Amino acid sequence: MDFNAIAEHLSVANVPGLLSVDLPRPPDKKTKDKGRSGLPHVCVDPACMVEFLTFCRDDEALGFEVLIDLSASDPSVDDENLWILIQLLSVRHRHRLGIKSLLPKSALSMPSSTRVYRAAQWHERECMEMFGVTFEGHPDPRNMLLPDDWPGYPMRKDYEFPKEYHGISCE
Amino acid sequence: MTSPTETSATEDEHKPSIRPADEVRILASGEREFFMDVATSDLEINMGPQHPATHGVMRVLLRTDGELVTGAQPHLGYLHRCAEKIGESVEWLQYLPYTDRYDYLSAMNNNLSYSLAVEALMPELEIPRRGTMIRMICAELNRIASHLVAFGTYGLDIGAFTPFFYAFREREWIQALFEKICGARLTYSYIRIGGVFNDTPPGWLREVADFCDVFEGKWQEYYDLLIENHIFVQRTANVGVITAEMAYDFGLTGPMLRGSGVDFDLRRDMPYLEYGQAHDAGAFGVPLGTGEKGTLGDCWDRTQVRMKEMIECLGIVRWCLEQIEPGPIIGNVPRVIKVPPGEAYVGIENPRGELGHYLHSDGGKIATRCRVRAPSFVNLAVLEDLMPGSLLADAVAIIGATDIVVGETDR
Numbered sequence: 001m002d003f004n005a006i007a008e009h010l011s012v013a014n015v016p017g018l019l020s021v022d023l024p025r026p027p028d029k030k031t032k033d034k035g036r037s038g039l040p041h042v043c044v045d046p047a048c049m050v051e052f053l054t055f056c057r058d059d060e061a062l063g064f065e066v067l068i069d070l071s072a073s074d075p076s077v078d079d080e081n082l083w084i085l086i087q088l089l090s091v092r093h094r095h096r097l098g099i100k101s102l103l104p105k106s107a108l109s110m111p112s113s114t115r116v117y118r119a120a121q122w123h124e125r126e127c128m129e130m131f132g133v134t135f136e137g138h139p140d141p142r143n144m145l146l147p148d149d150w151p152g153y154p155m156r157k158d159y160e161f162p163k164e165y166h167g168i169s170c171e
Numbered sequence: 172m173t174s175p176t177e178t179s180a181t182e183d184e185h186k187p188s189i190r191p192a193d194e195v196r197i198l199a200s201g202e203r204e205f206f207m208d209v210a211t212s213d214l215e216i217n218m219g220p221q222h223p224a225t226h227g228v229m230r231v232l233l234r235t236d237g238e239l240v241t242g243a244q245p246h247l248g249y250l251h252r253c254a255e256k257i258g259e260s261v262e263w264l265q266y267l268p269y270t271d272r273y274d275y276l277s278a279m280n281n282n283l284s285y286s287l288a289v290e291a292l293m294p295e296l297e298i299p300r301r302g303t304m305i306r307m308i309c310a311e312l313n314r315i316a317s318h319l320v321a322f323g324t325y326g327l328d329i330g331a332f333t334p335f336f337y338a339f340r341e342r343e344w345i346q347a348l349f350e351k352i353c354g355a356r357l358t359y360s361y362i363r364i365g366g367v368f369n370d371t372p373p374g375w376l377r378e379v380a381d382f383c384d385v386f387e388g389k390w391q392e393y394y395d396l397l398i399e400n401h402i403f404v405q406r407t408a409n410v411g412v413i414t415a416e417m418a419y420d421f422g423l424t425g426p427m428l429r430g431s432g433v434d435f436d437l438r439r440d441m442p443y444l445e446y447g448q449a450h451d452a453g454a455f456g457v458p459l460g461t462g463e464k465g466t467l468g469d470c471w472d473r474t475q476v477r478m479k480e481m482i483e484c485l486g487i488v489r490w491c492l493e494q495i496e497p498g499p500i501i502g503n504v505p506r507v508i509k510v511p512p513g514e515a516y517v518g519i520e521n522p523r524g525e526l527g528h529y530l531h532s533d534g535g536k537i538a539t540r541c542r543v544r545a546p547s548f549v550n551l552a553v554l555e556d557l558m559p560g561s562l563l564a565d566a567v568a569i570i571g572a573t574d575i576v577v578g579e580t581d582r
Contacts, residue, residue, distance in 0.1 A: 035511065035513075036513045037291075037292045037293070037294055037513030038292050038513035038514045039291065039514070039515045039516060065419040066419055066424075068527065069516070069544040071529065071542045071544075073529075073531055073540035075533070075539060075540075085529060085542070087516050087527065087529070096516075098516055118420045118422075118552070118556075119420065119422030119549060122552045144248065145581055146248060146251070154256055155255065
């Protein structure tokens with residue numbers, strides 16, 4: 001299925017958490033809209049992520065067996081939200097789906113997807129240490145790549161680079 | 172120096188307390204069978220960070236009960252170089268050399284993945300056909316070189332020294348070819364946004380054809396030397412079995428997925444560049460694990476998939492050599508690239524699985540987000556489930572068949 005058919009199927013099935021569809025659009029000079037290129041996404045409520053992913057995995061027509069990627073993005077310092085980005089792949093139907101959900105920076109917490117896809121475990125650990133997102137119910141929330149005592153969340157746009165680490169100058 | 176009396180006292184303390192047999196039974200054959208209640212405790216062993224079989228700097232914390240592994244916990248981050256943060260700090264083209272350094276054995280494919288992701292955000296950019304063909308030739312030659320290292324070092328890991336030298340001899344030729352085309356032997360930065368950096372030097376394509384002919388003859392030799400070798404089969408068959416369900420659950424891709432018998436290859440099933448046309452022309456097939464020597468999805472299956480993929484790569488290179496025509500090699504790309512606002516995820520078939528880039532641009536000279544989905548990182552997660560229950564000697568065989576590059580797991 002192409003993206004439009006998948007989005008149609010999701011909205012017909014009335015899947016919990018489906019909010020809207022984020023499509024690319026050409027630039028418009030009249031409204032000074034710069035447009036958006038690239039690939040489409042579906043927007044999902046982060047609180048319903050587990051139910052949404054379970055549906056995507058178990059539905060016969062969608063059949064997303066593989067969670068390819070889970071990460072986050074901090075669009076800018078001024079933005080109120082952090083984006084959680086998930087890429088799914090169906091091996092048997094040979095299609096993909098990009099999922100985006102907005103998580104307010106004031107309450108960075110959402111349920112862990114580890115119960116649906118084990119692949120989410122390491123991605124969520126990386127996301128936790130890099131962005132400070134809490135995945136509730138994560139079985140092993142240790143740091144993945146950074147040292148255990150690393151201060152701050154490096155991939156956030158408001159991150160300040162440390163001046164020193166254990167007496168080692170970073171400047 | 173300690174006095175003799177003191178030494179004997181400490182020896183007494185450390186004497187193992189073996190109790191007499193709790194029960195002795197005399198069997199019909201006349202042999203005696205002992206039942207003993209021996210207290211054992213789990214031993215934690217750090218495999219790495221500098222263990223040769225981890226192919227880099229990685230530590231696996233193994234918990235063992237005698238010869239049996241009861242738990243394994245990979246610890247990463249020793250080679251973390253903040254690639255994603257750098258991606259948000261430098262210009263689009265300046266980031267390209269950093270992509271070389273995730274999986275330094277397949278730098279051409281890394282360049283390609285990043286370039287394709289940027290191009291997905293620039294719909295107006297046209298890639299000339301000669302550029303596409305050179306990209307495919309380089310990507311496939313690099314895949315052969317990468318699988319040669321995987322095959323050679325896997326033999327090395329489990330005690331077969333000879334294949335390593337043969338593998339590196341052939342890899343040397345590929346590196347010489349790359350040196351002629353771009354000047355570098357390992358970190359190429361040759362595939363650029365919009366095409367490739369330089370046209371092929373005179374006679375280069377003919378030499379690639381020569382390589383294909385020579386390598387095809389050698390390949391069977393290597394296959395018989397290692398893959399069909401009785402000792403190798405004994406070490407790898409029925410070891411580290413990954414079922415298809417497990418592979419899906421852990422998000423495995425590439426030879427790790429195909430080794431479990433799942434028929435999926437991004438080059439054929441979600442084609443990019445001109446792989447779709449190449450497959451329609453019968454240039455390549457997709458080798459799968461068969462469970463021929465043991466169980467479907469064991470270490471042997473994964474290794475033979477990598478081995479057979481090399482021959483398929485030759486088919487693609489030959490198809491490209493037939494198709495390639497003179498012409499421009501790079502599209503109309505400005506010196507400082509400005510990418511229109513947007514976001515895209517593009518994943519391609521790297522030698523180790525799906526390498527994907529999620530790029531987010533706000534229309535400027537620098538990316539807002541540059542996420543790298545590294546296949547080694549994802550494939551490594553399966554170790555936690557795969558190792559418990561295996562023998563300590565098989566731990567090396569399992570890590571070797573996962574074929575990780577630590578530069579990529581840590582980025």
